Amino acid sequence: MAAAVPPARPYRDFLTPALHKRFTDASFYTLVLCYLISVWMDDWGNYLWAWFPIGPAGIRALLLFISALVVFILRVAQWHVGQRNTERPLDTFRKYAIRKNTVLTLAGYAISAWFYCEIYIWTRAGKSRLGFTDRGGRQHDWIRLNERPLYLRFMFFTLAIVQGVCHLWYDYDTIDLPAMKPRKERNDDPEPPPKQQPSRVLIQKLKPMGLTAVLLVLTTFLLGNLLYFLGFRNILWEYYYSFAAMIVSLRRSSSPFGLPPFAPLVGMFISQGFLLVLLWQLVNTAFGIYISQPPLKKDKPVTSDSKDPNGSLLSGLKSKKDTVKAIALWELALITDRFPDRRKTIYSEIDRKTAPTSKQITDICLAEIRLLTTRINIALDPTFRPVNEDGKKQEVGPIALVSRVSQPIKDGAVTYQGPDPDRTRTAEAVQLASGLAKDLSSPKNSNLRKSPYVRNGLEYSQNFIKENTQKAEAQMEATGFWPALIKSSMGVPFRYNLHRTASLIVTGAPYSRLSPLCNAISAIANLAVLSIKEDDWGRFSDHVPDIIRAFTVALQKLDEYVDSLTVHWTDLEALSKPEEERKKTAEVEQVREGLREGLRGILGVFGEYLRAMNMAVVEIQEAKRAVARGPEMAHVR
Numbered sequence: 001m002a003a004a005v006p007p008a009r010p011y012r013d014f015l016t017p018a019l020h021k022r023f024t025d026a027s028f029y030t031l032v033l034c035y036l037i038s039v040w041m042d043d044w045g046n047y048l049w050a051w052f053p054i055g056p057a058g059i060r061a062l063l064l065f066i067s068a069l070v071v072f073i074l075r076v077a078q079w080h081v082g083q084r085n086t087e088r089p090l091d092t093f094r095k096y097a098i099r100k101n102t103v104l105t106l107a108g109y110a111i112s113a114w115f116y117c118e119i120y121i122w123t124r125a126g127k128s129r130l131g132f133t134d135r136g137g138r139q140h141d142w143i144r145l146n147e148r149p150l151y152l153r154f155m156f157f158t159l160a161i162v163q164g165v166c167h168l169w170y171d172y173d174t175i176d177l178p179a180m181k182p183r184k185e186r187n188d189d190p191e192p193p194p195k196q197q198p199s200r201v202l203i204q205k206l207k208p209m210g211l212t213a214v215l216l217v218l219t220t221f222l223l224g225n226l227l228y229f230l231g232f233r234n235i236l237w238e239y240y241y242s243f244a245a246m247i248v249s250l251r252r253s254s255s256p257f258g259l260p261p262f263a264p265l266v267g268m269f270i271s272q273g274f275l276l277v278l279l280w281q282l283v284n285t286a287f288g289i290y291i292s293q294p295p296l297k298k299d300k301p302v303t304s305d306s307k308d309p310n311g312s313l314l315s316g317l318k319s320k321k322d323t324v325k326a327i328a329l330w331e332l333a334l335i336t337d338r339f340p341d342r343r344k345t346i347y348s349e350i351d352r353k354t355a356p357t358s359k360q361i362t363d364i365c366l367a368e369i370r371l372l373t374t375r376i377n378i379a380l381d382p383t384f385r386p387v388n389e390d391g392k393k394q395e396v397g398p399i400a401l402v403s404r405v406s407q408p409i410k411d412g413a414v415t416y417q418g419p420d421p422d423r424t425r426t427a428e429a430v431q432l433a434s435g436l437a438k439d440l441s442s443p444k445n446s447n448l449r450k451s452p453y454v455r456n457g458l459e460y461s462q463n464f465i466k467e468n469t470q471k472a473e474a475q476m477e478a479t480g481f482w483p484a485l486i487k488s489s490m491g492v493p494f495r496y497n498l499h500r501t502a503s504l505i506v507t508g509a510p511y512s513r514l515s516p517l518c519n520a521i522s523a524i525a526n527l528a529v530l531s532i533k534e535d536d537w538g539r540f541s542d543h544v545p546d547i548i549r550a551f552t553v554a555l556q557k558l559d560e561y562v563d564s565l566t567v568h569w570t571d572l573e574a575l576s577k578p579e580e581e582r583k584k585t586a587e588v589e590q591v592r593e594g595l596r597e598g599l600r601g602i603l604g605v606f607g608e609y610l611r612a613m614n615m616a617v618v619e620i621q622e623a624k625r626a627v628a629r630g631p632e633m634a635h636v637r
Contacts, residue, residue: 007311008306008307008308008310008311008312008314008315009306009307009308009311009312009315010312010315010316011303011312011313011315011316011317011319011324011328012316012319012324013306013312014297014302014303014305014306014312015295015302015316015324015327015328018295018297018302019291022290022291022293023072023076023287023290023291025198025290026072026283026286026287026289026290027065027072029199029202029282029286030065030068030072030279030282030283030286031061031065033278033279033282034061034062034064034065034068034279035053035057035058035061037061037064037275037279038057038058038060038061038064039051039057040275041060041119041120041123041124041272042056042057042060042123043123043124043127060119060123063115063119064116064119064279066115067112067113067115067116067119067276067279068112068279068280068282068283070108070109070111070112070115071108071109071112071280071283071284072283072287073108074104074105074108075172075173075283075284075287077104078101078104078105078173079173079174079175079287079291079323080173080174080175080322080323080511081174081175081176081177081322081323081326081327081511081515081516082174082176082177082326082507082511082512082513082514082515083171083174083176083511083512084096084171084174084510084511084512085500085503085504085507085508085509085510085511085512086500086504086509086510087496087497087500087501087504088493088494088495088496088497088500089492089493089495090493090494093493095510096168102168105164105167105168106160106161106164106165108164109160109161109163109164109167109280110157110160110161110164112160112276112280113156113157113159113160113163113276114153114156114157114160116156116272116276116279117152117153117156117272120152120268120272121149121152121153124268128264128265128268129146129148130146130148130149130152131146131149132145132146132149132244132248133145133146133244133248133250134146134148134257142250143248143249143250144250144257145240145241145244145250145257146257147237147256147257147258147259148259148265150236150237150240151228151259151265152265152268152269154224154228154232154236155220155221155224155225155228155269155273156269156273156276158220158223158224158227159216159217159220159224159273159276159277162216162219162220162223163216163277163280166216167284172284172288174511175288175291175292175323176288176292176515177292177326177327177330177515177519178330178515179514179515179517179518179519179590179594180330180333180334180337180518180519180522181518181522181593181594181597182521182522182525182526182529182594182597182598182601183337183522183526183529184597184601198286198289198290198293201289202282202285202286202289205285205289209278209281209282209285210278212277212281213274213275213277213278213281214274216273216277217269217270217273217274217277218270220273221266221269221270221273233256234256237255237256294330294334295327295328295330295331295334296334300339301313301331301334301335301339301342302331303316303331304342309342309345310345310346310349310357311352313328313331313332313335314357314360314361316328316331317329317332317360317361317364318364322511322513322516325516326513326515326516326519329365329368329515329516329519329520329523330515330519332361332365332519332520332523333519333520333522333523333526335523336522336523336526336527336530337522337526340534343526343527343530343534344534345357346358346361346527347527347531347534347535347536347537347539347540348536348537350537350539356539358527358535358539358540358543359543361523361524361527362524362527362540362543362546362547364520365520365521365523365524366524366546366547366550368513368516368517368520368521369517369520369521369524369550369551369554369595370550370554371508372506372517372554372558372591373550373553373554373557374386375505375506375508376505376506376557376558376560376561377557379505379561380557380560380561380564486570486572487572491570494570495568495570495571495572495573496568496570496571497571497573497574498565498566498567498568498571498574498582498583498585499573499574499585499586501565502561502562502565502583502585502587502588503585503587503588505561506558506561506585506587506588506591507587507591512587514587514590514591517591518590518591518594521551521591521594521595521598522594522598524547524598525547525551525594525597525598525599525601525602527540528540528543528544528547528598528601528602528605528606529601529602529604529605531544532605532606541606541609541613544602544606544610544613545610545613545614545615545619547602548599548602548603548606548610548615548619548623549619549623551595551598551599551602551623551626552599552619552622552623552626554595555592555595555596555599555626555627555629556622556626558588558591558592558595559592559626559629562583562588562592565583567582596626596627599623599626599627600627603623603624603627607620
């Protein structure tokens with residue numbers, strides 16, 4: 001009796017150590033910057049201990065790293081694959097402004113800034129007059145509460161809020177994974193592209209990080225001083241004084257004593273604020289660079305160390321976590337493109353317990369493509385419901401691409417409520433032309449349709465409607481408060497955008513699935529094209545008809561959806577472009593090109609065998625027409 005095959009180790013057993021290694025590499029450069037900041041903070045009273053790592057400089061660097069570690073924890077907890085997808089910036093604000101992650105982000109930066117500020121005050125308290133109390137110029141003066149550290153803490157807190165808003169606005173939590181294309185060459189495996197060291201990429205981004213730090217610090221300096229001296233100074237001082245009075249005996253005065261000398265205090269905030277923002281920028285940039293590295297270990301797929309590599313990969317492809325599944329699909333696309341030995345094992349493993357490896361991978365990749373088709377079908381017809389495997393329709397909520405401008409039609413009897421006082425000549429003409437067209441369409445009026453007077457009258461009414469409708473639309477867009485607001489910079493959040501809408505439908509929501517979708521397309525296309533010479537068992541050809549059908553339907557629906565798109569009058573970005581360029585969206589074109597190249601390669605390899613594979617002539621012709629309709633025909637009806 002054959003020994004039972006042990007279950008494959010989960011994909012996370014290989015992905016998690018790889019991510020930990022990248023996190024450690026990113027943390028190393030952050031720790032180096034913390035050490036440099038620690039050396040800069042010192043008063044250099046002793047030149048040896050000012051820089052010697054085993055001493056105050058090293059301890060201070062480790063404490064500063066805690067400030068950076070708070071941001072690292074935020075990134076680890078909140079990172080996601082793909083950009084946010086919404087129709088308008090206003091929708092993005094409504095969806096993401098009030099939620100737990102937003103509060104945690106602002107709180108995390110506030111804690112980081114507070115800890116950094118406390119370390120600096122602890123280091124420079126004596127030299128920079130940042131102590132808790134101040135005796136003034138004479139020893140016999142009353143002990144006064146020092147306002148300078150309060151001002152500095154407030155400015156660092158304001159800096160944290162500004163940085164947190166930038167983090168949320170630009171969505172620092174996004175990790176962009178590559179969206180691979182189907183390989184075009186079928187004879188030899190391509191050479192892997194030259195590997196660019198993450199450290200070099202990080203060094204190249206130091207200048208942009210420095211410019212960002214300067215901009216944020218200067219913005220915070222202006223905003224913080226405005227808020228402090230015009231609003232929060234007296235309020236904060238009252239609580240500060242009440243707390244301090246419980247600890248030390250203070251002069252009986254609750255008014256702030258002032259911040260002189262003010263110029264050195266400004267220099268402290270600008271210099272240390274710059275270094276703190278630079279530290280934050282380094283953490284975010286290094287995390288993004290290292291986490292987005294390919295899922296490889298020693299130039300091999302991360303699952304290569306598993307006793308059952310494909311089994312571990314399948315567990316990642318079936319993961320319920322979008323981030324894990326996205327990385328597993330990326331690894332699959334890399335395997336089918338660059339690793340022939342590993343690719344051949346996908347064809348040869350036919351005795352797996354659930355189903356052959358090739359069958360499971362095919363189903364997972366085709367599910368991504370069919371999900372694309374379902375999204376487009378719902379966008380084209382909000383009443384569409386996908387069909388389950390058992391033949392029942394799924395309950396899927398409709399996707400509303402634009403806001404409802406009227407109430408839904410009510411059931412029951414309709415009663416006449418008198419004439420509409422706002423009725424215009426255009427509305428009367430519309431009703432007259434509609435009634436006339438309806439009467440002429442009746443079989444009883446076939447002779448009437450032949451009359452030239454009737455035809456001329458109908459043509460005149462249609463032209464009248466068209467001209468007046470265009471004039472009304474032009475007048476609406478040119479006058480009024482709302483159009484004026486839309487055209488101004490204040491109206492940007494309210495503008496609809498064709499590119500955002502198309503990307504939302506094609507790549508999914510709430511985050512773009514461009515990378516998983518394109519990698520699934522590339523992986524299944526590569527497997528199909530290369531199976532003709534690498535599949536020794538000849539089993540993968542059974543999936544080719546389903547793959548061709550799925551690619552064909554997806555291409556047809558994608559072209560139909562792009563053709564159906566209309567430019568909203570608030571979409572100033574699209575309206576400013578030439579007519580032939582308005583409907584072109586980078587993400588949509590990338591998906592379409594991947595589908596077309598993949599289908600072209602499959603048809604080129606299996607074209608002469610498709611009839612023998614139980615594909616109808618109509619299906620083959622539709623597939624060829626979908627491929628033949630290139631990008632130049634994408635926006636032509």
